Amino acid sequence: xxxxxxxxxxxxxxxxxxxxxxxxxxxxxxxxxxxxxxxxxxxxxxxxxxxxxxxxxxxxxxxxxxxxxx
Amino acid sequence: xxxxxxxxxxxxxxxxxxxxxxxxxxxxxxxxxxxxxxxxxxxxxxxxxxxxxxxxxxxxxxxxxxxxxxxxxxxxxxxxxxxxxxxxxxxxxxxxxxxxxxxxxxxxxxxxxxxxxxxxxxxxxxxxxxxxxxxxxxxxxxxxxxxxxxxxxxxxxxxxxxxxxxxxxxxxxxxxxxxxxxxxxxxxxxxxxxxxxxxxxxxxxxxxxxxxxxxxxxxxxxxxxxxxxxxxxxxxxxxxxxxxxxxxxxxxxxxxxxxxxxxxxxxx
Numbered sequence: 001x002x003x004x005x006x007x008x009x010x011x012x013x014x015x016x017x018x019x020x021x022x023x024x025x026x027x028x029x030x031x032x033x034x035x036x037x038x039x040x041x042x043x044x045x046x047x048x049x050x051x052x053x054x055x056x057x058x059x060x061x062x063x064x065x066x067x068x069x070x
Numbered sequence: 071x072x073x074x075x076x077x078x079x080x081x082x083x084x085x086x087x088x089x090x091x092x093x094x095x096x097x098x099x100x101x102x103x104x105x106x107x108x109x110x111x112x113x114x115x116x117x118x119x120x121x122x123x124x125x126x127x128x129x130x131x132x133x134x135x136x137x138x139x140x141x142x143x144x145x146x147x148x149x150x151x152x153x154x155x156x157x158x159x160x161x162x163x164x165x166x167x168x169x170x171x172x173x174x175x176x177x178x179x180x181x182x183x184x185x186x187x188x189x190x191x192x193x194x195x196x197x198x199x200x201x202x203x204x205x206x207x208x209x210x211x212x213x214x215x216x217x218x219x220x221x222x223x224x225x226x227x228x229x230x231x232x233x234x235x236x237x238x239x240x241x242x243x244x245x246x247x248x249x250x251x252x253x254x255x256x257x258x259x260x261x262x263x264x265x266x267x268x269x270x271x272x273x274x275x276x277x278x279x280x281x282x283x284x285x286x287x288x289x290x291x292x293x294x295x296x297x298x299x300x301x302x303x304x305x306x307x308x309x310x311x312x313x314x315x316x317x318x319x320x321x322x323x324x325x326x327x328x329x330x331x332x333x334x335x336x337x338x
Contacts, residue, residue, distance in 0.1 A: 008170050012180075016166040019158065019184050026155045026188075026195045030148050033137045033202060035211030039268045041195060049192045056184045060177070 015055040022049035137207045144198055151194025158187035203264055204246040206235075212271035214280060217335040230328045240294075248290060279332035288321040 025045030029037040139145055162183035165176060202208060210219035221227050222235040222244065231248070234240050240247045250260035263283075270276040292310070295301045306324070322328050 008166055009172075012166060012172075015184060016162050019162055019188050023155045023159045023188055023191060026191050027152065027159070030152045030155065030195055030198065033139060033198075035208070035268065035271075038199060038203065038208075038211075039265075039272060042199060042265060042268075046192060046196070049188050053185050053189055056180065060181075 011055070011059060015052045015059065018048040018055065019052035022046070022052060137202060137205060137211065139198070139202060141201070144201055147194045148198050151191045151198065154187045154194065155191035158183055158191055161187065200261065203261070204243040206243065206245050209245040212268070214271055214276065214278075217330050218280075221330045227330075228327070229330060230322070230325055251287060251290065279335040281332065286320060286322055291321045 022045045025037075025041045026049070029041035029045065139148060161179065165179045165183055169176060169179075206219065206222070209215055218231070221229055222232050224232060225236070227236075231244070234248070235244050246260065250256050288310075301307055
């Protein structure tokens with residue numbers, strides 16, 4: 001089994017996708033400050049970034065609970 | 071202990087070839103997968119809709135021209151946030167799609183890529199957004215506000231707003247200065263109203279001519295004018311400051327027109 005064959009959890013992929021979309025909205029806003037990019041960043045970007053950070057923290061805590069660390 | 075070290079020690083002890091069992095990189099987080107082509111298609115859609123926004127902006131009635139960022143401190147924050155955001159995209163993509171491990175080191179990498187970098191990038195962008203949205207150019211980013219913004223610089227205009235703008239009685243952030251209450255609550259309320267205005271402009275859920283929602287709080291006028299020699303010399307101003315929230319009178323009842331008359335505000 002090689003590294004490329006390793007499976008990535010669906011939850012992690014969702015967290016990553018939300019983070020990337022949120023960061024793309026952030027980059028678009030910072031590069032080109034327009035009304036549309038501001039609107040997209042303040043709604044979609046910040047929401048998805050918050051969800052991805054929260055999702056990662058939940059995954060981490062759930063993993064620690066499963067390992068009986070917490 | 072590393073996988074190779076275990077294998078080497080075992081081979082020395084047993085003296086024969088030993089096939090190590092495959093390493094489960096999924097750790098304890100499950101084994102569900104999602105097809106990467108779906109992810110790639112989603113990314114293409116996002117890049118198309120977010121980055122290539124010129125046509126979308128035109129369709130929504132928003133000005134696609136960038137609002138200049140002149141403050142040097144904000145420029146530094148913008149650049150730092152930009153680096154953090156790009157690094158977050160690159161590092162998280164590498165860790166999730168290329169490295170594809172979930173060992174202890176990977177979890178630290180993902181913590182940086184999915185929490186620290188996006189958090190700092192978003193925070194920096196949030197600060198830039200909060201400050202830049204106070205600029206008059208930001209208010210004029212919606213075409214429906216064109217009559218108001220154009221009136222500010224019109225040398226023929228006799229409105230109160232144009233007088234304040236052209237005489238530099240308010241040197242910067244003229245719209246924000248007169249349309250936001252002072253203090254933290256006023257800032258938060260002003261920003262939330264701004265998001266609401268943006269939504270109404272983008273969704274087309276507004277009525278023409280544009281009017282201010284609710285009465286104008288004349289305490290905003292008094293925050294600059296009260297105590298000024300010219301203001302105090304006028305007899306009608308006496309006692310106004312004692313009841314600044316009175317509803318039966320306001321500064322703009324006497325000092326008008328404030329903005330272009332509703333019937334002269336052209337439709338976008």
